[in-house]
Amino acid sequence: MFRDLGRAIPVEMADVSGESVIDTRGLSKDYGSGRGLFGLDLQVARGEVFGFLGPNGAGKSTTMRLLLDLIRPTSGAARVLELDTRRDSVEIRRRVGFLPGDLALYPKLTGRAVLDYLARLRGGVNLRVRDSLIDRFEADLDRPVRQLSTGNRQKLGLIQAFMHEPELLILDEPIAGLDPLVQRSFHALLGEVSAQGRTVFLSSHTLSEVERVTDRLAILREGRLVVVDSLENLRKVAVQRLEIEFAEPVAGDEFRKIPVVKEVRANGRILTIGFEGSADAVVKAAAGHEVRAIRPREDDLEDIFLRYYGEVAE
Amino acid sequence: MSWPTTRITLRLRLPGTLWTAVGLVAVLAVVGALFPAVGHTIGKLNVPTSVANLLGGADYGTITGWFRSEIAVIYGPLVIAALAITGATAVTAGEEEDRILALVVAHPIRRSRLVAAKAAAIALIVLIVACAVWIGLIVGVAAGGGGISLAHITALAVQLAMFGLAAGSLALAIGACTGNRSLANGLAGGIVILGWLVNSFAPLVGTIDWLKYLTLFYYYADHDPLSRGVDVLGIAVLGVVALALTSVALAGFERRDLRA
DSSP, X not given: OGGGGTOSSOGGGOOTTSOEEEEEEEEEEEEETTEEEEEEEEEEEXXXXXXXXXXXXXXXXXXXXXXXXXXXXXXXXXXXXXXXXXXXXXXXXXHEEEEOSSOOOOTTSBHHHHHHHHHHHHOOOOHHHHHHHHHHHTOOOSSBGGGSOHHHXXXXXXXXXXXXXXXXXXXXXXXXTOOHHHHHHHHHHHHHHHHTTOEEEEEESOHHHHHHHOSEEEEEETTEEEEEEEHHHHHHHSOEEEEEEESSOOOTHHHHTSTTEEEEEEETTEEEEEESSOSHHHHHHHTTXXXXXXXXXXXXXXXXXXXHHHHHHO | OOHHHHHHHHHHHHHHHHHHHHHHHHHHHHHHHXXXXXXXXXXXXXXXXXXXXXXXXXXXXXXXXXXIIIIIIIIHHHHHHHHHHHHHHIIIIIHHHTTOHHHHTTSSXXXXXXXXXXXXXXXXHHXXXXXXXXXHHHHXXXXXXXXXXXXXXXXXXXXXXXXXXXXXXXXXXXXXXXXXXXXXXXXXXXHHHHHHHHHHHGGGSGGGGGGGGGSHHHHHHXXXXXXXXXXXXXXXXXXXXXXXXXXXXXXXXXXXXXXX
């Protein structure tokens, strides 16, 4: 978690009423047949690590491509670093680090040649910063890109995105293909970046990755924003769970009849009961049996995510 | 212009180009060496007019006609056009379809400057191939016993370079405006080959003779640079076409969505 990494800006300071590094108003890109992005209103504050969640095809990459002027909106507008994404796109790209999803690099070039080219193309890259990133990620620079694993290619993508110390990082599925050790390095790097007051806007469909690093997150589904909130607030509205260990196996049906109970899972003498609101009725029903232990189970982000999806689907 | 982009494009395409150049010099040397043995015999054949036109309508019995028919009219322009078209397509639509451009275009550079840098690299590739033809012709003509002046050999190489630039800019425009590799290769290649056929056959049918003026081939070869030297008008037309199509490529790539 970021708190473990000494991050300087706590969740509470991520106030969207302050300067918005990303500000979209009715941003839409209609590809037809219901595909695309529709009416996105989103503000990301300076210093935030903002998670952009959704399944494949939800519109995450489309949003990022619109912010960088790789594609143009059907309607609406966006500002990045208080600049217009259409008129000031070159200046925006100078101050932004971007990692595209499905990163592709010149297959015949070595990692070193790719990074050299991208550094020259960008200009103003501090080679010491680049070299420290190379050391941190232990990137393989001497083999042609086509011989590199997905993870090693992704390392090159991360290095080029961070090497000019951008004010804003737009990272599309940044952890794809990275092994756990490299993921840890990446998370530490995000912590340092955030502590410096720089902003990170990252997408993922792997929920546990976002849960570990973000201050706030948005959930996108079929091109539309479902929710934007802090992880803390999302947890408050999530289904709560109690894991109750009984002396003898207990039938779950007894608990399913309780109005606030949403789900019951049985595993031998242990029942995991998901409910909304007060736990009173659940605890009273459990008291009718010999209870060995009651353990609260914190929802993970996946539960929150699926819950919002369920609501929209309904 | 983005010099890093020009340099990296050259770095990626130069090895193949240099091998092609070496091959071209070798082929031209061999073609020249064959002339003393077979040129006079072939020159006595009665070839139908349509076939003769396809081969440039030249007299095989002279070394100028031999090289015009063997190299200047078919082999040279098709090789240089193929290299220019595939190269221009690869660095625009090809890189876009391979998703490489998604990262490159996200850098702080105008798209038009990026395309201009790639166009410059492809132009240099074309010039290298034209130089190889020039060297090969010098070697080949010497091997064939001489008979074509250095000025006329240079004229052919210059016309060929301009033809390659025009053909490459056609592919550049299609590739940059559509991002479709197959379309850029197919359409540009088709237009060049159709131009060769039209330029060869249209003069045989009086009513459509004017169609030849619409082909790149006419401005490249109709003047017969090996016999008559540089065709300033032809070079000017090919140059204007190349510049116009490159401008279309720059504007087209600037204005459209990058393909996913």
